[in-house]
Amino acid sequence: MSLSRLSSPQIASRVVVVARGAATGHATPTSSDSDVGYFQKIAYRFKGIPLPSETEAPKSMFDACNKEWSAPEYLPAVPKDFKEHPDRDLTNYPYPARPMYPPKSRLFMMPNSWFTPFQKVTGTSGPYLFFGGLFAFLVNKELWVFEEQGHMTVGWIIFYLLVSRTVGYKIDAGLYKDYQDRVGFFKGLINEDLKDAVEFRKTSARQTESFAALKESLPVSLKETMQLQLEATYRKNVQTVTSEIKRRIDYLKETEESKSRFERDQLLKLINTSVEKQVSQKDFQEKFLQNAIQQLKSIAV
The missing domain is CATH 1.20.5 (Single alpha-helices involved in coiled-coils or other helix-helix interfaces)
Structure with a gap:
């Protein structure tokens, strides 16, 4: 009570609110938090922006939105001189290389290789006009019948874009983590085999040394x-x-x-x-x- 009388009204109100929150065991917003509107708080939560009374930014499910995932290390490549059989022709039939990342795309889903040949001749807008005109021609001449269920294609495309841009980063990171765990498991098996091989080599070296030590006295003992x-x-x-x-x-x-x-x-x-x-x-x-x-x-x- 003495502190509330000596301090200013705003400070007193803050002290009383904090004391009540500590006594009840529940977080009570301060006067600065009350200045933030309800919908603005919701926007802060979606964006991951902390409120004035929070010291750490809240975790949002949309933190990974529109993020491009990149692996910390590349996949191991097949050695150039590796052959599963001596008759394998690596010149005409090389091993297929597994791409680390998907190819570059435009409009979120169309491969860039479709646009590059037109862009060299018609410029930047040429590929877009060509594919847009081709789509309009196919629909107009009913070569591509756009029936009453055709709008579901647009919905599935939008759904794919939403999923890929919202949780695609987390899915890629999880799959990479599972892949690394699996690779680590096989590496552990290989290390165990190598450990046994190293132990066998050490044992063989010790046996060789013991045989060398007995080499001089061996003829006498045999006699x-x-x-x-x-x-x-x-x-x-x-x-x-x-x-x-x-x-x-x-x-x-x-x-x-x-x-x-x-x-x-x-x-x-x-x-x-x-x-x-x-x-x-x-x-x-x-x-x-x-x-x-x-x-x-x-x-x-």
Whole structure:
């Protein structure tokens, strides 16, 4: 209250308005903003002009109107010596070049190449008169029938011009950004492959260095390895010969034992048969009995 009494009425009113706006949490226009009319504010919004109380210009959807987009960098060109096949004829059949920008046009949509030949002969106004007269002739003679739906062509042309001049800049910028993202993705893949190739090259270089370091001692190590292999082969052969000789000796021993056992069995069988034959004879029994009686008598005496 003291500040409002000491200050001028305009300053006091501004202080009170700002205080109320801060207390309520909503932006309240100042006295300078109130001087601007409603339709003038709308015009400021469309043009992107800030109001007296605004510190930054508002963002308008028409900021990109009538702007020509230009890429920050050109598209990568195909190398001159690139061939997808050795038989490709680049002289008569070169690779088609992708234009970075559309060709120059007149009247927003007509190619400039249509006007240049006439302009060299008739001057600047000649192409316009020629195409205008040609259009009037075609319509007048009904070679181009301009029916009741023909006015839609004019509407579509106007719609195309409005879209191209209002959001064409943003569409081109968005498409270029998507293209750069896609190119960046493929570059990332290429970098990954190159990274693997570089790592493989470094590993190969280290292996080459290790092989070079072993080059001097390699013959000695090979000689020692060969000697060890020969020694192992010799020991294996000796063991094989030993086992084979032992197997043959065991076979001969078993054969001799079987032969001796067979001879003994046959001899015992023959002896038993002869004894039994002798014992079974009568005179042998009598002789044996008489002999036994004589021995008993001699024992008794």
